[in-house]
Amino acid sequence: xxxxxxxxxxxxxxxxxxxxxxxxxxxxxxxxxxxxxxxxxxxxxxxxxxxxxxxxxxxxxxxxxxxxxxxxxxxxxxxxxxxxxxxxxxxxxxxxxxxxxxxxxxxxxxxxxxxxxxxxxxxxxxxxxxxxxxxxxxxxxxxxxxxxxxxxxxxxxxxxxxxxxxxxxxxxxxxxxxxxxxxxxxxxxxxxxxxxxxxxxxxxxxxxxxxxxxxxxxxxxxxxxxxxxxxxxxxxxxxxxxxxxxxxxxxxxxxxxxxxxxxxxxxxxxxxxxxxxxxxxxxxxxxxxxxxxxxxxxxxxxxxxxxxxxxxxxxxxxxxxxxxxxxxxxxxxxxxxxxxxxxxxxxxxxxxxxxxxxxxxxxxxxxxxxx
Numbered sequence: 534x535x536x537x538x539x540x541x542x543x544x545x546x547x548x549x550x551x552x553x554x555x556x557x558x559x560x561x562x563x564x565x566x567x568x569x570x571x572x573x574x575x576x577x578x579x580x581x582x583x584x585x586x587x588x589x590x591x592x593x594x595x596x597x598x599x600x601x602x603x604x605x606x607x608x609x610x611x612x613x614x615x616x617x618x619x620x621x622x623x624x625x626x627x628x629x630x631x632x633x634x635x636x637x638x639x640x641x642x643x644x645x646x647x648x649x650x651x652x653x654x655x656x657x658x659x660x661x662x663x664x665x666x667x668x669x670x671x672x673x674x675x676x677x678x679x680x681x682x683x684x685x686x687x688x689x690x691x692x693x694x695x696x697x698x699x700x701x702x703x704x705x706x707x708x709x710x711x712x713x714x715x716x717x718x719x720x721x722x723x724x725x726x727x728x729x730x731x732x733x734x735x736x737x738x739x740x741x742x743x744x745x746x747x748x749x750x751x752x753x754x755x756x757x758x759x760x761x762x763x764x765x766x767x768x769x770x771x772x773x774x775x776x777x778x779x780x781x782x783x784x785x786x787x788x789x790x791x792x793x794x795x796x797x798x799x800x801x802x803x804x805x806x807x808x809x810x811x812x813x814x815x816x817x818x819x820x821x822x823x824x825x826x827x828x829x830x831x832x833x834x835x836x837x838x839x840x841x842x843x844x845x846x847x848x849x850x851x852x853x854x855x856x857x858x859x860x861x862x863x864x865x866x867x868x869x870x871x872x873x874x875x876x877x878x879x880x881x882x883x884x885x886x887x888x889x890x891x892x893x894x895x896x897x898x899x900x901x902x903x904x
Contacts, residue, residue: 537554537557537571537601537604537605537608538554539553539554540552540553540554541608543609543612543613545612545613545616546616546620548577548578548616548619548620549577549578550575550576550577550612550615550616551575551576551577552573552574552575552608552611552612553573553574553575553576554571554572554573555572555573555574555588556570556571556572557569557570557571557572558570559595566594567594567595568592568593568594568595569592569593569594569595569597569600570590570591570592571590571591571592571604572588572589572590573588573589573590573591573607573608573611574586574587574588575587575588575589575611575612575614575615576615577612577615577616577619579619585615585618585619587611587614587615587618589607589611591604591607591608632647632648632649632650632695632715633645633647633695633696634646634647634648634693634694634695634712634713634715635692635693635694636658636662636666636691636692636693636694636712636713637666637691637692637694638666638667638668638669638689638690638691638692639669639690640666640667642665642666642667643666643692644662644665644666644712646662646712646713647711647712647713648695648711648712648713648714648715649711649714649715650714650715650720651714651715651716651717652716652717652720653717654714654716654717655675655703655704655705655716655717655718656693656702656703656704656705656713656714656715656716656718656719657704657705657706657707657709657713657714657716658689658691658704658705658706658707658712658713659706659707659708659709659710659711659712659713660706660707660708661712662712662713663689663706666691668689668690668691668704668706669689669690670687670688670689671688671689671690671703673687673688673703674686674687674688675688675703675705686705686706687706688703688704688705689703689704689705689706690702690703690704691704693713693715693719695715695719695723698719698723700719700722700723702718702719702722703718743903744903744904746804746805746903747902747903747904748904749805749806749807750805750806750807751807752778752779752780752807753779753780753781753782753805753806753807754774754779754780754781754782754806754807754808754809754810754876755782755784755799755802755803755806755808755809755810756770756771756774756781756782756783756809756810756811756812757784757799757809757810757811757812757819757822757823758811758812758813758814758815758817758819759812759814759815759816759817759818759819760785760817763812763814763815763817764783764785766812766814766865767783767812768783769868769869770810770812770836770868770872771783773868773869773872773873774810774872774876777873777876779807779876781810782802782806784798784799784802787802795818796821796825799822799825800825800829803822803825803826803829803831804829804831806831807832807879807880807883808831808832808833808834808879808880808882808883809826809831809832809833809834810833810834810836810872810875810876810879811823811826811833811834811835811836812836813835813836813837813842813843813847814836814837814838814843815843816843816844817843820843820844820846820847823835823847823850824847824850826857827850827854827857830856831856832856832857832879832882832883832886833856833857833858833879834858834860834872834875834876834878834879835850835851835857835858835859835860836860836862836868836871836872836875837859837860837861837862838861838862838863838865839861839862839863840859840861842859855882856882856886858875858878860872860874860875860878
């Protein structure tokens, strides 16, 4: 493999940038090709953030004769982009603009890969994937209207999975570095089967946000507890909820909104969740979050090993209220069974609450409820 400095410093527009190689590894691709992937983290002082860090990945075949020169160009451009973002000379981009896609063919072969959306393009698949998946011509053609010769290209048939959409598409084989481009034809067909998606796109941000909250309220559950060495417990709860049709939300899986404190972040997620599940097996920040659940009357499941909470200060927090309930368990391996009973209880409480509020607020009706 070509070599490089693990750490390198640049000075760009009077700003010091440190470029650090976080990993450098060889990966055997499904095509049999060996590729080298190098992750670079560029960091500089920041007035707004204290420090600003951006990561990028350089990928090339291995061996690659021009690696040193090309990697240095990539690395310096990443440092320059970081400085432009810090100075406001270019807008901050998304951390990872690619989308997860699965591409498959009639032979049964498929591969999980990445792609981008380009509404002005037909759906495209790289020639490498076409060959690997044995995507054969299907007798249909794509005409390049932009070329003087109106050149025709043989289309292939592929199954494109772009969650939650699964469509069998005519795809255009293309020599390109990206594995897949989701084109306007895919989006048009997806929207054609889900007209509400187009309506969602055209709505103002605040209306779209409110509609999304209404949808989240039907299936999302906020999971609170101790992170770190206890985080596996929270993930196990999330998996158990998935089996029952719920989407578990763990706060540290989501980026912060910079105008919000951690308390406000919890309130935001608890407000969009159907209810809250708290793992009270070890003291952590959820102690304060449980107080919020009590004050805001969020429907809350409290899971306690052997009935003993993480602090006696909150030993009675579920007493004399109908929206918080303690569920005890003695065997951690059977917590899924207890969780099932707890979810049934929470679902019944939320359903009853909705019915009560619908009757109490006499202006409500099926056509005046956010959906």
